Each structure stands twice: as structure tokens, then as C-alpha cells.
Amino acid sequence: MTVIDGKALSAKIKEEVRVEVEELKNKEGITPGLAVVLVGDDAASATYVNSKHKACENAGIYSVVHTKPSSTTQEELLELIDEMNNDSKLDGILVQLPLPKHIDTTTVLEAINPFKDVDGFHPYNVGRMVSNLDSFIPATPFGVMRMFEENNIELSGKNCVVIGSSDIVGKPMASLLTNAKATVTVCNSRTKDLSAHTKAADIVIIAVGVPHLLKGDMLKDGAVVIDVGINRLDTGKLTGDADFEDCKEKCSFITPVPGGVGPMTIGMLLKNTLKAAKLRDKREGTNA
Structure with a gap:
């Protein structure tokens, strides 16, 4: 049984990005830029935004954080996005979710220039991803795919179960696995006999936000378990959607929580930002 170390892999990816950013600056005179927008005072979101900002700085990426009060109107947020779409120093725009309830998330995400959509949530990028065309891939599923690659986990022909059908993880994960020629089943809260x-x-990816939902007796021997869930127990301890101790002896590979998929997300976001910077020429004439 191998525990996949997301921290170590994320550090490797961040170093890859740092080296490539330096090369881009030296050869093309381009400094990749990322803007993150945080609306409201959600503590977890603020912590995550802070981590993104620090990771950008360490990688040599120009970083801007716009912190807005929860009273910000949808029109004000859309005006800010329009400004960022037209800011040539910015290659990536990321609006931290969730947004306050009075703001329509779909309208906001669709307002971002698709060539700056480093979160991969714009319908343009979602459609291209599903069609197996070059696109920005949502960072968490992108990170999971890199984990498979780094650990030589074959996907073609494998039976894969994705538990959770969110737009952020479950749906894109299923598309990426399908594109890799896996046989994919997507389960959700309505699924009978999970x-x-x-x-x-052969592979189970779980992302539902229910602590220890996946147990060892629900797995076949040698299964690969990727746990995307992160939950804080009453004790303050962080734990995943899979019962790690119960599952690990059945697994060939398993990700821990914390220290598994979580650290990968920021690393892949930096990858997307670097990619966006390399697409500056294509972006010209597309509201940026």
C-alpha cells in the first residue's frame, strides 16, 4: 500500500512553475499575473486566498488580491471583473467561491474572459474539457490526474467510481477519466447501494463532504482511493470522506487528509496561470 504524498508532489509542481516563470520572464519579458477576488468574510476562503497569494509570490507570479465586503453588489463585482479582463498585466482571474447569496455565481463566472479563466469554470472551458480539447482544467481534478501520472496508475480500461457530482470536482473528474478511456460511474446522494x-x-474518487463515508468493506482488494473531501470534526481534527485507517489495508494507493489532494490544488492553479501567460497572444482581441 502506497500513501500518495500530495505535499511533496505539490512542492515539485511549484518548483517546476517557478523555473518556467523565470524562463518566460527572461526570454519573453512576460511576468504571469493572477488576480483573486474574495467577497465577504468567510474565514476558510480568506485562508485559502492567502495561501494562493503566497504561492504566487514564491513562484515569481505577479499577484493581486481584491477583498470586497459581503455587501458588494453583483453589478460592482461585474465591473471589477471587466476591469481585470482588460488589464494586460493579469493572465488569470479567480473569484473565490462561494459568493454571497445575492450574487448569481453563474453570471459572474461567465463574465470572466475564458482565456483568463484559470479556475476552468467558464462554460467555454468546461465544453472544451468535455470534448477533450485543450482548455483550462479545474485545479483539483487537474491535480488528481497529475497524481495518477506521477504514480503510474493506469486509467485506460479501469472501472472508476466518482462519488459526488459537483461542478467543481465530480463532473470534471468524470470527464477527465472518460477522456482517459476509463469506464466511469458517477454516484451521488440519490445512489442506491453505493x-x-x-x-x-478499480479506482474510487470521493468528494462529498461526509466524514468517513467510504469504509474498507466497500472496496475490493488493491483499489486506488483518492479522497478529495476535507472535513473538520468537533475535535478540530481534519479528516477525509474516506475512513483512512479502515480503507488503507485494502488499497494499493490512497491519499491522506490532510496532505493528499488538498496541497495539489494551488500547485495546479499556478500551472494554469503560467499557461494563461503563454497564451497572451491568442488572448488579444478577446476583451483582454
Whole structure:
């Protein structure tokens, strides 16, 4: 059984980005730029935005953080996005989710220039990803795919179960696995007899926000478990959607929580920002 070390892999990716950013500056005179918008005072979101800002600085990426009060109107947020779309120093725009309830998330995400959509949530990028065309891929599923690659985990022909069907993780994850020629089953809260699906799976990816939902007796021997969930227990301890201790002896590979998929997200966001900077020429004439 191998525990996949997301921290170590994320550090490797960040170093790859730092080296490439330096080369881009020296050869092309381009400094990649990322703007993050935080609306409201959600503590977890603020911590995450801070981490993104620090990671950008360490990689040599120009970083801007716009912190707005929860009273910010949708029109004000859209005006800010328009300004950022037209700022040539910015290659990536990321609006931290969730947004306050009075703001329509879809309208906001669709307002971002697709060539600056480093979160990969714009319908343009979602459509291209589903069609297996070059696109910005949402950072968390992108990170999971890199984990498979780094650990030589074959996807073609494998039975994969994705538990959770969110737009951020579950749906893009299923598309990426399908593009890799895996046989994919997507389960959700309405799924009957979840264990019947997971017991047949070579690979299980879980992202539902329910602590310890996945147990060892729900897996077949040698299964790969990727735990995207992160939950804080009453004790303050962070834990995943899979019961790590119960599952690990059944697994060939498993990700821990914390220290698994979580650290990968920022590393892949930096990758997307670097990619966006390399696409500056294509972006010209597209509201940027």
C-alpha cells in the first residue's frame, strides 16, 4: 500500500512553475499575473486566498488580491471583473467561491474572459474539457490526474467510481477519466447501494463532504482511493470522506487528509496561470 504524498508532489509542481516563470520572464519579458477576488468574510476562503497569494509570490507570479465586503453588489463585482479582463498585466482571474447569496455565481463566472479563466469554470472551458480539447482544467481534478501520472496508475480500461457530482470536482473528474478511456460511474446522494458500485471499482474518487463515508468493506482488494473531501470534526481534527485507517489495508494507493489532494490544488492553479501567460497572444482581441 502506497500513501500518495500530495505535499511533496505539490512542492515539485511549484518548483517546476517557478523555473518556467523565470524562463518566460527572461526570454519573453512576460511576468504571469493572477488576480483573486474574495467577497465577504468567510474565514476558510480568506485562508485559502492567502495561501494562493503566497504561492504566487514564491513562484515569481505577479499577484493581486481584491477583498470586497459581503455587501458588494453583483453589478460592482461585474465591473471589477471587466476591469481585470482588460488589464494586460493579469493572465488569470479567480473569484473565490462561494459568493454571497445575492450574487448569481453563474453570471459572474461567465463574465470572466475564458482565456483568463484559470479556475476552468467558464462554460467555454468546461465544453472544451468535455470534448477533450485543450482548455483550462479545474485545479483539483487537474491535480488528481497529475497524481495518477506521477504514480503510474493506469486509467485506460479501469472501472472508476466518482462519488459526488459537483461542478467543481465530480463532473470534471468524470470527464477527465472518460477522456482517459476509463469506464466511469458517477454516484451521488440519490445512489442506491453505493457499496455495490465501489466494490466493483478499480479506482474510487470521493468528494462529498461526509466524514468517513467510504469504509474498507466497500472496496475490493488493491483499489486506488483518492479522497478529495476535507472535513473538520468537533475535535478540530481534519479528516477525509474516506475512513483512512479502515480503507488503507485494502488499497494499493490512497491519499491522506490532510496532505493528499488538498496541497495539489494551488500547485495546479499556478500551472494554469503560467499557461494563461503563454497564451497572451491568442488572448488579444478577446476583451483582454
